[in-house]
Amino acid sequence: MQPRMILALALCGIGVAGCATRPSDSEAERAVAEMIKASFKTRGQATIDRLSQDDAQALCSKHAGELPKGMSDGIEKVQQAALRYPSSGKLMGDWRQGERIAQSGVGKQFTDDPNRPAGGSCYNCHQLSKQELSFGTIGPSLYQFGKLRGSSEAIQKYAYGKIYNAEAFAACSNMPRFGHNGVLTEEQITHLVALLLDPESPVNK
């Protein structure tokens, strides 16, 4: 049997629709689910229920790297519908605070203080300012993001939405759904929008 098939089979158990088209191998499926249950334990804020997947996570796991088009449209539609913008209507905060949030990679680990705000881990995956040499490349470079695009309301809305829920724009994106999953607050996201769009931000220098 192909390993990939077992993988797909094993993934069916977690509330995913559309598994009926594949032959079932409930024994392997149960064994893997059992293995997971026995191998992880709650520690601090990282409780065991974090391993339960929502629909998007389950579909992205099952179809890793080869998500059918119809399915990706479906995920984006559902995630779009879940987008929430600040009730104040204010989308741009303070880029200085945004830079601090972008630099910080803490938050939600069992070693993190749950009472302290999480960071955005932005530099882990993106180039932002020119001064920071230590940046990751999992995501695209965002250097001069605002300089190239301006800071119109539409761009502000796009930037906010993308940080709030990346999967509303790209199903199975590698980027965490920072707002949707409650990692960053509305206000923190507005600071990141400012980091990207404010002409004074180091991103646009």
Place this chain on the structure above:
Amino acid sequence: MRIQRVLAGVLAVTLPCFSPAQQDTQKEIERYRQMLQESNPAELFEARGEELWKTRRGPKNASLERCDLGLGPGVVKGAYVRLPRHFADTDRVQDAESRLVTCMVALQGFTPEEARRHPFSGTGAPMITADPFSGVGQRSVMTDLVAWIASESRGMTIAPPMSHPKERFAYQAGERLFYYRAGPYDFGCVTCHGEEGKRIRLQNLPKMTNAKDAQRAFGTWPAYRVSEGELRSMQWRMWECIRQMRFPELEFASDASIALITYLAKKAEGGTFDAPAIKR
């Protein structure tokens, strides 16, 4: 309509990724890594591990010299690169660490809890502290032993057996875990290890489905991590990645940890083992 056009524009703009200055950064980091190779404190851990292997310990006052790591009782040379594997006595697929737990219990008379008590030296995770230098010294018998056992496979070819059905199942379960996305960050192993040539900050990420990357990754753990001043094992590497994925804690020597290691070992098959290494 307008929004859509703007979005299309946003998505179409691609930026030159690396200016010459950034290529210099990569080159200098590479130079730093090469300078580290001159001397590896992993040796200090290996020396302790070799001593511990021969030391009589536990309620049975016995050494580990009769421990079977898969190639027969007491055979250490080449054992690490043929792990994880199925062991008939436990009817379980085991990696080096979980097998050491078995031997500490069977030969030395420790309880499984005692054998697993200090799996990683230091505190495991980086400490929450105002000081920029992380890691705190607390020795781990397990870590020292694994450092030595791994060093006895240096230069050999990574060749995990895949003939027993339980070995194949461990591989399949490991693959499933590799693609499993969950938690508040939507992360899975594949998030960082699914594409070629990517980095987190300045750290290069191996694409685990790519044989060359997997060989280099599997072949350089355990490693002395200069950022922590500690020797870190493959079990620790799994535990730490899972922590940073914002998952609950992966239990030391658990079946899921061994499944992941089995998956990686198989992906790295044919590569040359060159650990304990030295890394950031």
Place this chain on the structure above:
Amino acid sequence: MADPMRIRANMTGDKVEVKVLMAHEMETGLRKDAQGKIIPAHFIRNVTVTHSGKTVLSAQWGTSVSRNPFLHFRFKGGKPGEKVTIAWLDNQGEKRADEAVIAGG
């Protein structure tokens, strides 16, 4: 007791090339443990290397020498088969001395 050092002493030309690794925490005294308590400073202060009764290198160190310190230097006047002795003393009075035989080039 402190762990043994790992010493390599090799002839390169007419010089003895010495590379040594010491097992030591080199704790700065600035860090806190998981309970928020300061971890007391613990670091090697003095290193002395001798050959044939003569000091060939002596050093004073602070807390910012890296954990598990590495030291590399060269001296003249040694021959294969002779001994090099390295001794360290830390701020808590712990000490360790090890010797190595000089290997041929």
Place this chain on the structure above:
Amino acid sequence: MDAKRREVLKTGGGVLALAAAAGILKPGEGLAQEWNKAAFDTKSVADTVKALGGSGSSPSGAIEITAPDIAENGAVVPVAVESKLPRTQAIAILIEKNPNTLSAEFEIPAGTDPFVSTRVKMAETSNVYALVIADGKYFHAVKEIKVTIGGCGG
């Protein structure tokens, strides 16, 4: 020589190689117990030079620092110093922006190459100074080493 010896004694064992050379201390006799607390407590390059018995130091092209321009981690930064100055007696490594400036001081007797290589901790991007005492005079070379942030959970 006598004036120099007095100065050495006055500064509290900063340049022990001189003291040893002058026959004040025999190798192994008390030498290893000396530790110049005043020098290791200093918080600036100028103060360190003073605590090591100098009134100042001059830049020198005869001192070579071998170290990476960028360190992937500040906990271990390889630094080697080689002096081509005649009668080099001591080499010290100073890190300007560390909580304490002086990292290490090596005393180089005759017959030992004026070269040391070690690994130091750097709290942040900083200038690293190699201070060399040669023929009783103080010289230095400087190199900036950038320390980068790494990993993903911090």
